[in-house]
Structures are given as structure tokens and as C-alpha cells.
Amino acid sequence: MVSSLYNEILSALESGGIEDATFEADVMFEEVFGRDFKLKLMTGQLERTETEAEKLNEMLRRRLSGEPLQYIVGRWDFYRGEFSVGEGVLIPRQDTETLVETAFKLVKDIKAPKILDLCSGTGCIAITLSELLPKAEVHAVELYDDAYSYLEKNIAEHHSPVIPHKLDALSEESAELFQNLDLITCNPPYLTGEDMLELQEEVKHEPETALFGGADGLDFYRAIPTLWKKSLREGGYIAFEIGATQGEAVKAILETSGYADARVIKDFCGKDRVAVAKKLLKS
Numbered sequence: 222m223v224s225s226l227y228n229e230i231l232s233a234l235e236s237g238g239i240e241d242a243t244f245e246a247d248v249m250f251e252e253v254f255g256r257d258f259k260l261k262l263m264t265g266q267l268e269r270t271e272t273e274a275e276k277l278n279e280m281l282r283r284r285l286s287g288e289p290l291q292y293i294v295g296r297w298d299f300y301r302g303e304f305s306v307g308e309g310v311l312i313p314r315q316d317t318e319t320l321v322e323t324a325f326k327l328v329k330d331i332k333a334p335k336i337l338d339l340c341s342g343t344g345c346i347a348i349t350l351s352e353l354l355p356k357a358e359v360h361a362v363e364l365y366d367d368a369y370s371y372l373e374k375n376i377a378e379h380h381s382p383v384i385p386h387k388l389d390a391l392s393e394e395s396a397e398l399f400q401n402l403d404l405i406t407c408n409p410p411y412l413t414g415e416d417m418l419e420l421q422e423e424v425k426h427e428p429e430t431a432l433f434g435g436a437d438g439l440d441f442y443r444a445i446p447t448l449w450k451k452s453l454r455e456g457g458y459i460a461f462e463i464g465a466t467q468g469e470a471v472k473a474i475l476e477t478s479g480y481a482d483a484r485v486i487k488d489f490c491g492k493d494r495v496a497v498a499k500k501l502l503k504s
Contacts, residue, residue: 223254223258223262223267223268223269224262226269226274226277227246227250227262230246230249230250230277230281231243231246233281233285234246234281234284234285237284237285239284239285245284245290247259248290248294249277249280249281249284249290249293249294250277252280252294253273253276253277253280254267254273280293280294287422287423287425287426288423288426289312289423289424289426289427290423291306291312292306292307292308292312292426295307297312297313298313299313299314299315299317299318299343299345299349300318300321300345300349301349301352302345302348302349302352302379304343304344304345304348304371304375305343305371305374305375305378306343306371307367307371308367308426309365309366309367309368309370309371309428310342310343310367310368310371310427310428310431311342311343311368311408311427311428311431311432312343312427313342313343313345315489316462316488316494317345317346317408317462318489319462319486319487319488319489319494319495320346320406320408320460320461320462320494320495321346321349321350321353323460323486323495323497324336324346324350324404324406324458324460325350325353325354327404327458327460327497328354328357328403328404328458329353329354331403332356333356333357333358334354334356334357334358334403334404335357335358335401335402335403335404336350336354336357336358336359336360336402336403336404336405336406337359337360337361337362337399337402337404337405337406337452338350338359338360338361338362338405338406338407339362339390339405339406339407339409339445339449340362340363340364340390340407340408340409340410340431340441341361341362341363341368341372341385342363342368342371342372342408342431343368343371343372343375344361344363344371344372344375344376344381344383344385345375346361346406346408347359347360347361347381347383347406348361348375348376348379348381348383350406351381351382351383352379352381358384359382359383359384360383360384360385360386360399361376361383361384361385361386362386362388362390362395363385363386363387363388364387364388364389364390364430365428365430365431367428368428368431369385369387372385373385386398390407390409390441390445390448391441391444391445391448392448393448396448396449396451396452397451397452399449399452400451400452400454401453401454401457402452402453402454402457403453403454403457403458404457404458404459404460405445405449405452405453405457405458405459405460406460406461407441407445407459407460407461407462408461408462409434409441409442409445409461409462410430410431410432410433410434410438410440410441411434411438411439411441411442411462411463411464411467412432412433412434412438412464413434413435413436413437413438414433414435414436414437416432416438416464417429417432417433420432437470438464438467439467439470439471439474442461442463442467442470442471442474442496443474445459445461446459446474446475446478446480446498447478450478450479450480450500453500454500455500455501455502456499456500456502457499457500458497458498458499458500459475459480459497459498459499459500460495460496460497461495461496461497462494462495463485463493463494463495463496464493465492465493465494466493467493467496468485468493468496469485471485471496472484472485472496472498475496475498476498479500479501480498480499480500480501481498481499481500481501482497482498482499483496483497483498484496484497484498
């Protein structure tokens with residue numbers, strides 16, 4: 222019976238300390254039986270095979286070992302789309318949708334904005350902005366091999382015109398390749414040394430290079446505004462995702478780096494989530 226298998230999986234997740242066990246059990250069963258599995262289960266239209274039971278038990282084993290659910294199913298929802306994910310790339314999170322919304326509002330009235338997304342990972346920011354702004358020229362920069370492979374994969378799967386670049390966001394040589402940008406977006410590594418010691422088990426599976434932002438979490442915020450300033454047109458914007466306690470610090474960095482109108486924007490939960498500023502005219 223599929224119902225008894227569902228209850229077994231759910232019970233094992235709960236016993237394993239999975240916080241939202243019902244949600245995760247549902248995702249696993251949707252992966253195996255389809256998104257309408259509950260309706261089929263209620264109407265007696267769902268039969269299980271040994272292969273399906275084995276697949277579910279393997280997913281359960283991986284989840285209880287601490288592997289993120291997103292890596293197990295191989296994709297995750299972000300904004301209005303779905304993105305492939307796996308070992309070596311940061312999992313898209315709802316928090317980052319605030320950066321997308323902010324970026325869109327900054328350039329929506331520009332006829333054909335030129336946008337660059339740094340530390341792009343899956344490409345969820347760049348690809349989503351390209352879909353929201355179909356006349357935009359959007360570039361995405363990612364350094365690490367595993368993450369870059371997911372960036373290319375997601376661009377292909379979304380049939381997106383985003384242009385990928387395998388470059389180091391902290392390199393002056395990289396910045397010299399771009400001029401007259403209307404907007405730079407970036408969700409950089411911003412966890413502190415203390416944060417890294419307190420990671421949830423599943424987050425430990427995500428690449429440290431996408432998480433650790435230096436002892437105080439601010440290394441990338443200190444470097445990028447100065448390195449990439451010449452790449453922005455006069456009046457162009459830079460927008461960062463930030464940790465919930467980093468708003469004032471990042472705002473101060475942007476101001477001391479010579480940017481104007483620095484401000485912090487809150488996410489859907491009322492937490493500081495985005496820092497944005499504008500390149501001064503003739504600065």
C-alpha cells in the first residue's frame with residue numbers, strides 16, 4: 222500500500238529530526254508519483270512497485286544522512302521558475318527573491334538595461350531578471366567549476382539569453398571586461414566565521430565558497446563596490462543580498478566607497494535583506 226509507505230517515510234523523517242517532515246515527505250512522493258499523488262492516493266488510483274519503494278527509501282537514506290532535499294530531487298523553485306541544483310552550487314532561497322524584485326524596480330524603466338550578476342551560482346537571479354526584462358542584456362559571472370556547470374545547465378533549460386562568464390568576481394581583470402552597466406547584482410558569500418560553526422547539517426553540504434564571507438562576513442562587500450565601480454555607468458546601481466544583521470555595515474561600506482543614495486530594503490519577513498546604492502555622477 223502506498224499509504225503505509227507514505228506513513229513509514231513520514232515517521233522516519235520525524236524521528237530523524239527533520240523540521241518540516243510532512244512537506245519533505247510530500248516532495249519525495251511527488252518526485253516518484255507526480256504532483257497529483259495525494260489525489261490519486263485518495264481515489265485509490267495509486268499503486269506502488271518495488272522500484273518506486275526502493276527509490277523512496279534511497280531518497281530517505283540520503284536525507285537522513287544530512288543531504289539537502291533540494292540536491293536529492295535535483296531542482297528547486299525560485300520566483301516563477303524551477304532551477305537545477307546539486308552538489309557544488311548554492312540552493313536558491315526565497316530570501317533572494319527580494320534582490321530580484323529590487324533589481325527589477327531599479328531598471329524597469331530603462332529600454333534595454335545592461336545587467337551583470339556576480340557570484341551567480343545557479344543563475345537564478347540573472348535568468349529571472351532576463352525573463353522579467355526581455356529586452357535586457359544580462360551577463361552572469363561564476364568562478365567555480367561545479368557551480369558554473371549548473372549556471373550553463375539552467376541557462377539552457379530556460380532557453381535564456383543570459384551570457385555566462387567563468388570569471389572571478391574579486392579580480393580587477395574581470396571587472397575591466399565590462400563597461401556601461403546599468404545594474405550589478407550580487408548574492409555574495411556573507412556568513413561569518415561564527416555562522417560557519419553553527420550551520421545546519423544540510424547547509425554543510427553546500428559549497429563553503431558560496432557561504433563564507435570572511436571572519437565578519439563582509440569581505441565581498443568591501444571588495445566588489447570598489448573593483449566594479451568603473452564598470453557601472455554614471456547613475457548605475459549596485460544591489461547586494463545581505464545577512465539580516467549586516468544592513469548598516471554594508472550601507473556604510475557603499476557610502477565610503479563613493480556611492481550615493483545607499484539604502485537597505487527589507488524582505489517579506491521584515492528583515493534587512495538587500496543593500497542598494499547608485500554610482501555618483503562623474504565620480
